[in-house]
Amino acid sequence: xxxxxxxxxxxxxxxxxxxxxxxxxxxxxxxxxxxxxxxxxxxxxxxxxxxxxxxxxxxxxxxxxxxxxxxxxxxxxxxxxxxxxxxxxxxxxxxxxxxxxxxxxxxxxxxxxxxxxxxxxxxxxxxxxxxxxxxxxxxxxxxxxxxxxxxxxxxxxxxxxxxxxxxxxxxxxxxxxxxxxxxxxxxxxxxxxxxxxxxxxxxxxxxxxxxxxxxxxxxxxxxxxxxxxxxxxxxxxxxxxxxxxxxxxxxxxxxxxxxxxxxxxxxxxxxxxxxxxxxxxxxxxxxxxxxxxxxxxxxxxxxxxxxxxxxxxxxxxxxxxxxxxxxxxxxxxxxxxxxxxxxxxxxxxxxxxxxxxxx
Amino acid sequence: xxxxxxxxxxxxxxxxxxxxxxxxxxxxxxxxxxxxxxxxxxxxxxxxxxxxxxxxxxxxxxxxxxxxxxxxxxxxxxxxxxxxxxxxxxxxxxxxxxxxxxxxxxxxxxxxxxxxxxxxxxxxxxxxxxxxxxxxxxxxxxxxxxxxxxxxxxxxxxxxxxxxxxxxxxx
Ligand SMILES: [Zn+2]
Ligand SMILES: [Zn+2]
Numbered sequence: 001x002x003x004x005x006x007x008x009x010x011x012x013x014x015x016x017x018x019x020x021x022x023x024x025x026x027x028x029x030x031x032x033x034x035x036x037x038x039x040x041x042x043x044x045x046x047x048x049x050x051x052x053x054x055x056x057x058x059x060x061x062x063x064x065x066x067x068x069x070x071x072x073x074x075x076x077x078x079x080x081x082x083x084x085x086x087x088x089x090x091x092x093x094x095x096x097x098x099x100x101x102x103x104x105x106x107x108x109x110x111x112x113x114x115x116x117x118x119x120x121x122x123x124x125x126x127x128x129x130x131x132x133x134x135x136x137x138x139x140x141x142x143x144x145x146x147x148x149x150x151x152x153x154x155x156x157x158x159x160x161x162x163x164x165x166x167x168x169x170x171x172x173x174x175x176x177x178x179x180x181x182x183x184x185x186x187x188x189x190x191x192x193x194x195x196x197x198x199x200x201x202x203x204x205x206x207x208x209x210x211x212x213x214x215x216x217x218x219x220x221x222x223x224x225x226x227x228x229x230x231x232x233x234x235x236x237x238x239x240x241x242x243x244x245x246x247x248x249x250x251x252x253x254x255x256x257x258x259x260x261x262x263x264x265x266x267x268x269x270x271x272x273x274x275x276x277x278x279x280x281x282x283x284x285x286x287x288x289x290x291x292x293x294x295x296x297x298x299x300x301x302x303x304x305x306x307x308x309x310x311x312x313x314x315x316x317x318x319x320x321x322x323x324x325x326x327x328x329x330x331x332x333x334x335x336x337x338x339x340x341x342x343x344x345x346x347x348x349x350x351x352x353x354x355x356x357x358x359x
Numbered sequence: 360x361x362x363x364x365x366x367x368x369x370x371x372x373x374x375x376x377x378x379x380x381x382x383x384x385x386x387x388x389x390x391x392x393x394x395x396x397x398x399x400x401x402x403x404x405x406x407x408x409x410x411x412x413x414x415x416x417x418x419x420x421x422x423x424x425x426x427x428x429x430x431x432x433x434x435x436x437x438x439x440x441x442x443x444x445x446x447x448x449x450x451x452x453x454x455x456x457x458x459x460x461x462x463x464x465x466x467x468x469x470x471x472x473x474x475x476x477x478x479x480x481x482x483x484x485x486x487x488x489x490x491x492x493x494x495x496x497x498x499x500x501x502x503x504x505x506x507x508x509x510x511x512x513x514x515x516x517x518x519x520x521x522x523x524x525x526x527x528x529x530x
Contacts, residue, residue, distance in 0.1 A: 155454035159475070163457055167471060170472075171479060172479040226471070228474050285373065
């Protein structure tokens with residue numbers, strides 16, 4: 001498998017299946033680990049980084065997923081566009097893409113796991129599943145961690161657990177994140193209330209807004225802030241326990257909208273679909289916002305003939321690096337906006353409009 | 360009225376509400392900076408700003424100016440990082456920092472996690488040899504310094520010592 005083979009696919013987290021996948025986009029856990037016999041990255045010399053990279057590369061490549069080899073990418077050797085592509089795909093962090101020196105990432109072909117070498121810590125293990133599936137994600141990542149740990153010695157202390165470059169990750173080194181699509185809570189202006197209650201139990205919420213505080217994409221990520229003093233299972237449960245409540249709030253808000261302002265909601269969805277399927281040039285911001293409305297519309301049965309996985313694919317394939325890799329050209333912002341509109345028309349009109357243009 | 364990006368001169372088209380921490384914080388960014396901010400911060404919803412905040416808070420309430428100056432000069436014998444380096448960059452230099460800066464880090468760790476005792480996973484093949492590993496970090500740094508000072512005699516001795524430690528023999 002090579003990097004370019006990934007481009008036409010859409011990745012695990014946007015597969016659009018798994019429990020509650022109309023609202024829960026993805027469940028993700030990452031573990032931060034460091035080798036005991038090397039300094040952390042900030043104090044490692046270029047030679048030491050190379051040693052860390054080759055040592056970990058050698059060991060993790062042996063960790064097979066369903067007896068299949070991992071794809072290993074030397075991130076320092078990649079073109080900027082390929083690095084951005086991996087960031088959009090959530091397989092590496094922006095920090096990993098932008099930093100310098102020996103570093104890499106190992107990925108399985110299903111894109112469920114990614115192992116970053118020489119990011120903020122020597123090793124960042126990430127496992128991601130579509131939908132709400134935290135228990136299985138934890139089982140899988142715990143197993144991978146066990147396998148790697150048989151081969152290397154991690155920096156660990158009895159009192160502070162796994163030692164990390166930043167004290168915010170010390171202890172379990174574990175970050176649980178669930179990404180949710182909450183358009184109805186945004187429309188009904190109930191988000192603040194919901195999120196304020198989350199902060200009381202020390203969960204972090206990240207939201208993305210567009211112009212004029214109009215919700216942009218309506219995607220929110222919930223994650224734990226604490227990593228020390230609780231077991232991994234407790235931390236996973238802490239996030240896992242609030243997600244059903246959020247799903248419930250969102251479903252109630254959708255029911256409310258269907259009952260109280262069905263025409264307005266349907267209008268919003270239809271207009272969004274109309275713009276996406278006819279525009280000649282469109283920014284990624286507007287695309288995200290409109291796709292969000294269409295996504296809700298599909299989940300509420302307002303649009304036929306459009307499947308959630310197709311829609312999820314549009315979210316990822318209209319990102320700048322994806323657009324460029326799929327078109328096979330490097331494009332500036334204006335050309336990307338044209339290419340994006342073309343791509344959307346082709347996929348939303350089922351080839352009626354797009355096929356002829358493609359040639 | 361178009362707002363300018365907080366990090367460059369372009370028009371801010373993204374308005375992000377950061378809900379982490381105390382009260383919601385508004386950020387106004389252009390597409391490039393917004394993308395950068397969101398993708399960089401996604402994995403670490405709390406890291407840079409709240410760590411810096413917690414550090415500043417802790418240092419300002421508990422330390423006088425002289426104490427701060429003294430604190431900043433503390434350095435780790437293993438990796439050579441000063442507390443000032445950590446304080447300004449927010450990243451530690453090696454696992455031993457948790458030992459040599461233990462006193463200084465504790466209030467920060469309590470502030471972040473509300474706890475000081477790990478209760479999670481224990482590596483099955485535990486790091487009993489962590490002293491040996493710590494020694495290796497130190498020796499590798501010292502050999503680098505010896506070479507840069509052209510002290511080849513010392514570098515040679517260090518090389519032998521590193522070799523012994525890598526093979527797992529205690530010195
Ligand atoms: Zn900017
Ligand atoms: Zn150190």
